Structure formats: structure tokens, C-alpha cells
Amino acid sequence: MKAAAIRSFGGPEVVELLDVATPAAGPGEVRVRMRAAGVQPADCAVRGGWAPPGQELSFPQKIGNEFAGVVDQVGEGAAGFPVGSEVLGWALLAAHAEYVVVPTDQIVPKPAAMPWPVAGVLSASGQTAHTALERLKVGAGDTLLVHAAAGGVGTVAVQLHIEIAGTYPLAEAAEAHRAVETRRVRGRSPWWPADLVGVVPHRSAGVRHHRGVSCRPRGRRSGRGSRPGRR
Template identity: 60%
Template sequence: MTEFGGPEVLTLTDLPDPQAGPGQVRVRVRAAGVLPFDLGVRQGWAPPSVDLTFPVVPGNEFAGVVDQVGEGVTGVAVGAEVLGYGLLGGYAERVVVPADQVVAKPPALPWEVAGGLSGNGQGAHMALEAVRVGPGDTVLIHAAAGGLGTIAVQLARAWGATTVIGTASPANHAYLRSLGAVPVAYGPGLVDRVRAVAPDGVDAALDAAGPEALYASAELVRDRGRVRTMVSDEAALELGIPALTPARSGARLADLVRLTLRGDLRLHLRRVYPLRDAADAHRDLATGHGRGKIVLRVTSAHVLV
């Protein structure tokens, strides 16, 4: 994109191939995940350390084949199938990242699943680790049918939570039950509905829905140190809820791959768009509806135009 704005600013463009520097690898991308982070970047938001200099290529999770290795890189070879993460550059045929930000893609992991695993997967993994989810816990996940919520529900179950309660619209309740969660509806009376299914209380909560969900979590969880939000920073500050400290790593991503292969984690693909339709993928994600993950399929440029 060469300007900030709505989805229409995303256009298919030819740019020079990035080159792998010392300690880096270049990956020929096969699939790239779409995240709320990307929508923020498109509108001009970025973390303080990131300089959005045009042209900007969004996308911070991907899967593909290593086609260039920089000086000093060991353990990753040209031809290796990998999945990984960065801050920008994923919506492209090639992306360059530090070598420790990719892990091996097992043959059994489909490209679209691999491309969409890191962003929401690492976010959910970090948040549940921060609130110390473990055996016997009752855990509340808001926006549980979305990309991050779907993974958080499954991780909480894999880590031994006895009860996982997921907030979602009624149309997604059967889906949440299939993941092992107890669904409850959004809206007025949420706190009472959660208490009805968890009379002994809620031990930990993760908000991916918004301030109202975070206020409800603060009322339901005795220890606010066991509550985190992905979307409601101002409300968290007001309520004295700790901020989530970013801690993505290759080791964390490798653990998500292990859990997926073991069957404890299943990434539900909501829809796969071709790269040329990235604007439509952003429109889809911005609706706030639907289940699971949106992914872009990246192929050779000559079939995209």
C-alpha cells in the first residue's frame, strides 16, 4: 500500500525482491495469515518501534520455502519448508526475517494452516501462559469463536483446564461445544450467565472482544493478575489489569506445531483468499463475524494478474 485508508488501499504491486542479510532467511511465501494487527497497519497504526515507510507490505505470519540464506545462518537450508513470523512483509511472494523466527513445517501440516498458525496461536499461547492456566482451572475466553479465541479454547483444554467458557453469538454455540467449551451469549446479563455455568467461580479470563467483556471478567475473576486483554488497553489500565507483554519466539511457535500434530489444536480455516483479494480478506475480518482464521494463498505473480 502507498497510503493509509480502507481496504481499497491494498493493491497488487511489483516490488524488488528483498534480500537476506546476515542472520536472516528469505522465504518464498505459500500462505499468509490475516490479523487485526494488519487492519491497524493499513489504517496507519504501528507499534512504536516500527517505521511505516511507503510502500508498506502488511502481514506478520506466513509459511513457505526458504530460497535464500544470509551469512552466519546455521540450521536452516535453502529448500526447507517453514512457517514463521515477523512484523511486516507477509502479503508477498517473498519475505525476509531473522532465521530464529522460522520453524520447520512438517509435511502433514497444510500450507494454509501453517501460514495462519503463528499470529493468533502465539497470542493465545502468551496470554494463557500469562494468566497461568493449568489443571483444574475454570477459564473464560471472550470472542471464543474467532481466530484467537478458537485457539485459546483448545490450548486451555490441552493445558488441563476443567471448564472453558466461551462467549460468542448463538450461531457459534454448537461450534464452541465441538471444541470442548461451554458457550454463553454476549450482551446484558453476561456476568449472571457465566456464574450460572460456573457457580464456583472463574479462575482466569482472556478478552478478545472489547471493554464490556473485560469489565465482566474483572467482576468474575478474583485475582485480576489472572486476566488479560488483546484489545482493551485503556479499560485494562482503568481496572488495574496487567498489560500483555509480547513474547513471540520460535520455541513458542514450535510448541504450537507440536500440539497441532498431536491433535490437541486444530486451526479452523474460515476462508482462504488469493493474494490479489487481500482487500476482501480485510473486509471479511473487519465484520467481526465468522469462525476461525482467514488466510491468503500466495502463488506466482503471473497467475495473480
């Protein structure tokens, strides 16, 4: 099969399309034929020499972490995803390939109405936003401030907050991104309501989260979504 990989660290020019062995599904695993795969800041960081925590990079190094596709092989004991299932999920440093093998707990069914390109990039942004809201312990009636709310993480965080809290969050985004249907916070000195419980900063779309943020007494802050290797 074909897979994107690098033999050295550097810019986009170091990415090559290599011929590698097609993997087979083992016990508890499924093999997915790729339909779409996402490219995140973490992928660019790996290409530049950054290694995910607990991982060692070696050449040739495959890249890519999130994907969407169709199950074409089911390993022994793997249940819930028969051949032909449309799924999305993640596979650490393996997703930019024609096929990927993953345990069934790393995939979920793809909604039928969701386009393949959207499904291919949902996993990383969705997990990041969900983790941020979990760490902030957002609950019913809470108010959340989401920086870069028109980005991948931001758009999911806004929607999750509406479902969890039952209210619209405060959202900050670049003027060009008019699609964010939330109240906006503009400028460098946003208003901090007394019931503000969380801040989800995220570097994207030219919007940088404010340094030295000081929330109200109940305030909490999550840095999920910042680029790997940066502060």
C-alpha cells in the same frame, strides 16, 4: 518481486501490488518463498494509519505480519532450516510479498499435515493465545473463561488450556459457531465458578468481551486479542 503496499492510509482500495527489490538472506537469516499469508485486524489498522509500538510508517509501506512458505535461500550461519524446509512464522510489516527474509528465531517447521492456508494464519493467533495464558499463569486444574472461543485466538486458547490445565475451559461463542467442542457460557451474565483464574476477552465474530468484569478472589484477566487502537 511483487509486494502488497500502501501509499496512503484508507480502506482496502489503497492497497497496491508493487514491484520491489527481491531481498537476500543475510547472516543468521533465511529467505522464504511465500505460499500463504494471513490478514489480521492489525493489518487493517496499519492500513488505516495505526503504527505498531516502536515502528514508524513511511510510504510506500509494505504490510503483512504472518506467513507460511518454503525456504529458498540460507544466509551465513543460519542453521536448522535448509533450502526446501516448509516453515511458518512472522515478519513485521513485510509478509504480504512473494519473498520474505527473517531471522531463524522467527520461524518454526510447518507440520506436514497442516494445509498452507491454515499455516499462513497460525502465527498471530497462536502467539496471542499463548501470551495470554502465560500472563494469566494458567496451571494444572485451573478454570479459564475464553470469550469468542470460535475465533482464531479463542480456538488456540481453548486447545492450549486443555493441554496445560488438563480440563476443558468455559467458552463463549456465537450460536452459529457450533464447532467449538467445549462447555459454553451463554448470555450477558455468565456463571463465575469459585476457581475461575482467568478471562481471555477477544473481539471477534460479533462477540464483545464484557466490560467491568470482576473475577473471584483468585481471578486474573488478560486483554490479549483486542483490536489495535481500541479499548
